[in-house]
Amino acid sequence: MAPADLALILTAAACLALRLAGVWLAGGLTTDHPVIAWATAVAQATLAAFVTLAIVAPAGALAEVPLAARLAGLAVGVAACLAMRRRLLPALVAGLAAMLVVRAML
Amino acid sequence: MTSNAFLPGLREALGAPGIAMAATFLAFGAAVQEAGLSPGWAVLACWGIYGMPGQLVLVQAAGAGWTGGVGIAVLGAVAVNARFLPMAVSITPVLSARSRWRLLPAVPFIAVTPWAAAMRALPAVDRPDRVPWFLGFGLTSWMVAGFASLAGFHLAGALGPEARAGLLFVNPLYYALLLAADLDRPAPRRAVLCGAAAAALAWLLPASVALLAAGLVGGTAAFLIGRRHGAG
Numbered sequence: 318m319a320p321a322d323l324a325l326i327l328t329a330a331a332c333l334a335l336r337l338a339g340v341w342l343a344g345g346l347t348t349d350h351p352v353i354a355w356a357t358a359v360a361q362a363t364l365a366a367f368v369t370l371a372i373v374a375p376a377g378a379l380a381e382v383p384l385a386a387r388l389a390g391l392a393v394g395v396a397a398c399l400a401m402r403r404r405l406l407p408a409l410v411a412g413l414a415a416m417l418v419v420r421a422m423l
Numbered sequence: 424m425t426s427n428a429f430l431p432g433l434r435e436a437l438g439a440p441g442i443a444m445a446a447t448f449l450a451f452g453a454a455v456q457e458a459g460l461s462p463g464w465a466v467l468a469c470w471g472i473y474g475m476p477g478q479l480v481l482v483q484a485a486g487a488g489w490t491g492g493v494g495i496a497v498l499g500a501v502a503v504n505a506r507f508l509p510m511a512v513s514i515t516p517v518l519s520a521r522s523r524w525r526l527l528p529a530v531p532f533i534a535v536t537p538w539a540a541a542m543r544a545l546p547a548v549d550r551p552d553r554v555p556w557f558l559g560f561g562l563t564s565w566m567v568a569g570f571a572s573l574a575g576f577h578l579a580g581a582l583g584p585e586a587r588a589g590l591l592f593v594n595p596l597y598y599a600l601l602l603a604a605d606l607d608r609p610a611p612r613r614a615v616l617c618g619a620a621a622a623a624l625a626w627l628l629p630a631s632v633a634l635l636a637a638g639l640v641g642g643t644a645a646f647l648i649g650r651r652h653g654a655g
Contacts, residue, residue: 339511363638
């Protein structure tokens with residue numbers, strides 16, 4: 318089996334198991350149980366690390382966009398998100414536009 | 424159990440959060456094309472995993488030629504999607520099905536977008552209608568996700584490098600915004616800041632294990648700091 322297919326099957330099975338485990342545990346555990354709190358923290362930290370690496374040190378076509386343009390897109394997007402009471406779609410458009418504008422200027 | 428709440432759930436899935444989610448799957452399709460994988464893989468990843476950060480971790484590992492092995496990539500993808508467990512714990516009482524077996528069809532749709540929409544909308548929906556509503560929402564966004572990734576795959580081949588870079592920026596930006604929207608609560612703020620700081624491990628460790636290590640170190644540090652502060 319190709320590595321990509323094997324990775325897909327294993328990840329899909331593990332993600333389904335996580336969801337089933339959550340439904341099964343729901344009667345006995347609350348969301349502030351230490352195990353649940355730890356799993357939540359690890360997931361959020363992994364996502365934060367992923368986003369940091371994808372913006373600071375990306376691979377492929379995104380690596381050809383200057384770092385300043387990527388950071389400008391991030392800053393404008395986050396500012397727009399917080400200013401517009403967490404509406405994701407307009408903030409996404411604003412951040413993307415900022416990235417493209419700064420890249421065009423550099 | 425009635426099924427007349429299926430359609431309101433379906434309609435809700437085609438609103439603004441659904442459009443933002445579709446944009447991330449469009450961008451995912453472009454990333455799959457860039458990594459040299461097939462369009463069929465893109466669709467099956469969406470429908471099988473249905474958790475974008477984990478899908479992106481696999482695509483990145485594929486782009487790097489699986490240098491650290493499949494096992495490390497899968498562990499990284501599962502860690503970044505580990506929030507499915509707490510999400511399932513918190514949504515189960517809200518869905519209020521009479522038995523857990525009735526929840527089984529809904530289980531694959533427990534993911535960020537349906538979860539957030541359901542936690543917001545379901546308290547106002549009659550209890551017997553909640554599972555059908557969630558199925559309507561989940562199934563619709565799941566279908567949209569698969570087809571959007573397919574469209575993104577083919578679109579990326581037709582776009583120039585400039586536009587493609589813009590499309591590839593959608594996902595990191597979208598997830599940065601999701602995390603930023605959580606920064607006013609202490610527990611997510613600690614996890615996000617510790618995770619971002621632990622990303623520096625990428626300078627010490629091979630790229631294949633850096634993400635997993637950063638998530639485990641950053642998340643565990645955030646958890647321990649939170650326990651010491653005694654706050655949630």
